[in-house]
Amino acid sequence: MPGGRRGGGTWNQYNVILFSPAVAGESGLFRVPAAGGSPSAVTTVDAARGEMNHAWPVFLPDGRHFLFNMNREDGSAIYVGDLNSPNRVRLLALEMSTLDYAAPGYFLYVRNRVLFAQPFDAERLALAGDPIRVVEIEGGGAGAAAFSVSHNGVLVFWGGAAPRSEQLTWVRRNGVRIAAIGPPGAYFHFSLSPDERRVAVTRYEPGEKGLHTAIWLLDALQGAPTKFTFEWGVGMPVWSPDAGRIVFASAREGPPTLYQRPAGGQEQEESLLKGGDNHPTDWSADGHTIVYEVLDAKTKNDLWLLPLSGERKSVPFLRSPFNETGGRISPDGLWMAYTSDESGRDEIYVTSYPEPRGKWRISTEGGTQAEWRRDARELFYRAPDWKLMAVPINSGTRLNAGRPRALFEIPPDARPWLQGGVDQREYAASSDGQRFLIGVPVGEESSTPLTVVVNWTAELKKK
Known part of the structure; x- marks a missing residue:
């Protein structure tokens, strides 16, 4: 299955x-x-x-x-x-x-x-x-x-066994390491704020052997960590376009669903959805829409849209017999990149947005974790061999994608089953696409x- x-x-x-x-x-x-x-x-x-x-x-x-x-x-x-x-x-x-x-x-x-x-x-x-x-x-x-x-x-x-400890590290497009951010930790799924000043990470709490997770914020300049959530079973943070708020998934009342909270952590958080099995994947550049995954018994993983104005009634965006995950809206608001297994394995596709009309397959040998460059002129994704791929994009009334090119290899995770959620982010791109944030293993793994x-x-x- x-x-x-x-x-x-x-x-x-x-x-x-x-x-x-x-x-x-x-x-x-x-x-x-x-x-x-x-x-x-x-x-x-x-x-x-x-x-x-x-x-x-x-x-x-x-x-x-x-x-x-x-x-x-x-x-x-x-x-x-x-x-x-x-x-x-x-x-x-x-x-x-x-x-x-x-x-x-x-x-x-x-x-x-x-x-x-x-x-x-x-x-x-x-x-x-x-x-x-x-x-x-x-x-x-x-x-x-x-x-x-x-x-x-x-x-x-x-x-x-305790989850692997990683050091968040900036690397260039050729994989050369530039600088480390914050202390090492048992991190997974990290999200870089749009102003590139902070990183929201899901971290296994010390002593819990990977069972309990919380979201921490790391200062990208000074490296100082601040705990953002205090209940267990929280993760998958996504920043608002103005870097003022964070939407995340919490399993405090059953299967995970969506909450949002100011990034400063002072104001009370807000529940966005009730029930289901939901994980956020993106927040549109205009601030009006949150993209999230829904696990359905019949249609598997689907992509839905949650408007943040009016009645806030969620609507399905991609719902098929296959898995659609990791939805990312292009910065110009014209396209949605996502992962689908309709071919029998995970591949990266792009369709029009806000209405899905047509689709273009971007990856050639499998792929997950699509990410747009800030000017929407390039799309990144992770290949099955853990190489980070870059694809030139030229869009107008029709999408034109170039040939994928390997940039460098992301350190593979030996135990991905420990991690929760589907759209787990193992890299983040800077706005100009010249630097990437990745997790570099620290010390030896134990089994x-x-x-x-x-x-x-x-x-x-x-x-």
Whole structure:
């Protein structure tokens, strides 16, 4: 199932596969025969009751009942579902987590980076005692966690590794390093302010092993860092064209959605959207429109526009059976560059704006993370081999794009799965396109092996 962020699947003894097509966005659970066929709905999201998403299902021993996560506006919880009935039973409140079931009667979940085994009566479909702490474990965001159990008593888990530390560094078009900005940190997705005086970065918080993120602002001249957000699960900052405000995604109330706040941090922030799975990708040069990605169970990732005047009613810009991500409006307001996998892999395309009429493929061998030069005469993107590409653009009533040319290689990220969101920015271009901000790895990366525990339930009796 290419594209998007899937919400887990499970396979029973009757060769029925139960799955969630998306870890966020309004999606229920679906079933499909293991031999293939058309998926059919098993659970549906009841928006009237505040339901937002169903994910991470796991079958119970009878092959009919299953556990799953239900994400609601008032919080998440684990439920029991039934293939043959719409009825579901709530078991316990829990933030989104991967689930698994193990004989003789436990289901496993992760809370605050700790793996727990919950005694469970699979015949009565009821809790059978207090949860038992098993081990500290790593998580990958959106409820994903690196563990699994087998039916013969084997547990395997990954203890995790700290995300890579990087030094934000200015480089020339030939890749020669010019100057560093601020202290090193576990950064990803950084955004350069239009006046080039500050950099907004998403940073893994120290000690959290990549689970919790916050936005920090770095002074591009003096390098001094200032913390911008203080709740966990925040990232993907995008500057307003006057550098006065920042729109970002926050998962404080469920799947991430959009908020904006003054860059000075003094005034109260404003919620821009409710519900969904939304990440901002651009703010138009005239200041009137925010571009953002929406994850939809049927159409995958789509590009939407949020007007900042009038009724502020969002409208779809690109919505197809394929993934459209990373929308960037040209500085002259005539074009939209974006990434699509309609060819079978990610490529860079440009279409007209504000109405998408026609499209031109810009990349030749794959690409993501499109970025315009300030005069709209050049378009940059990252190729699959991590080279930063530059494409000359001549536009009028029709777009004319030249041949892509490699500038230099961006240091590859060895663990992109740790990062949240789709349109993750690993470079930023100066207004004249002569300098680029990239993250240069600092120190050596460490890795943690998988741990396998045989007869792991015997250890529970000792606790």
